[in-house]
Amino acid sequence: DVKVTQSSRYLVKRTGEKVFLECVQDMDHENMFWYRQDPGLGLRLIYFSYDVKMKEKGDIPEGYSVSREKKERFSLILESASTNQTSMYLCASSLSGSNTEAFFGQGTRLTVV
Amino acid sequence: GEDVEQSLFLSVREGDSSVINCTYTDSSSTYLYWYKQEPGAGLQLLTYIFSNMDMKQDQRLTVLLNKKDKHLSLRIADTQTGDSAIYFCAESGYSTLTFGKGTMLLVSP
Numbered sequence: 001d002v003k004v005t006q007s008s009r010y011l012v013k014r015t016g017e018k019v020f021l022e023c024v025q026d027m028d029h030e031n032m033f034w035y036r037q038d039p040g041l042g043l044r045l046i047y048f049s050y051d052v053k054m055k056e057k058g059d060i061p062e063g064y065s066v067s068r069e070k071k072e073r074f075s076l077i078l079e080s081a082s083t084n085q086t087s088m089y090l091c092a093s094s095l096s097g098s099n100t101e102a103f104f105g106q107g108t109r110l111t112v113v
Numbered sequence: 114g115e116d117v118e119q120s121l122f123l124s125v126r127e128g129d130s131s132v133i134n135c136t137y138t139d140s141s142s143t144y145l146y147w148y149k150q151e152p153g154a155g156l157q158l159l160t161y162i163f164s165n166m167d168m169k170q171d172q173r174l175t176v177l178l179n180k181k182d183k184h185l186s187l188r189i190a191d192t193q194t195g196d197s198a199i200y201f202c203a204e205s206g207y208s209t210l211t212f213g214k215g216t217m218l219l220v221s222p
Binding site: 004031033035040041042043045048050058090092096101102103104105106107 | 153
């Protein structure tokens, strides 16, 4: 089975802190994604990566950056956390190709106080 | 740009059929997907349909695709309380998926 693992289920951070969310997948997928999920807004794509050291902005990249130094790991970085970044963060991975079935991690619920 | 729309809420009784509807805008989408999210969990793929098909059946699930109207539906037969969840429709794009906002399905005994 494909496994996408996010390092934390719950995080509480203070405003202004630098926050790292880690995601690891074990199926050698080329593509990896970070989404945030908010009530009434669904899933919104923050960043995605289609190869090591490659990244593309999604729909809402402001206030975030990402790092993909190894194929299996994709990190989301909040340079200076703000309260409006309180959300559920979901990582996903997929193979390249036209059938872009994505496999999701269990999510990290981040609260910024 | 790509957009996927779905109704936000559906309530049914146990044993009834549920139909969740979705419209999308990208006519070049090759695959369309239905994902399920249970409380506190990530999304899990339920089923998908290739764009040259108009129907796909998988046990209690039936997916109907009307490509002309860009309309996708998911029918769950004999709905159970364990089917209560949020259901997301998604269309494939260039290396990414575009998701709808999700339909919360509530199944009452």
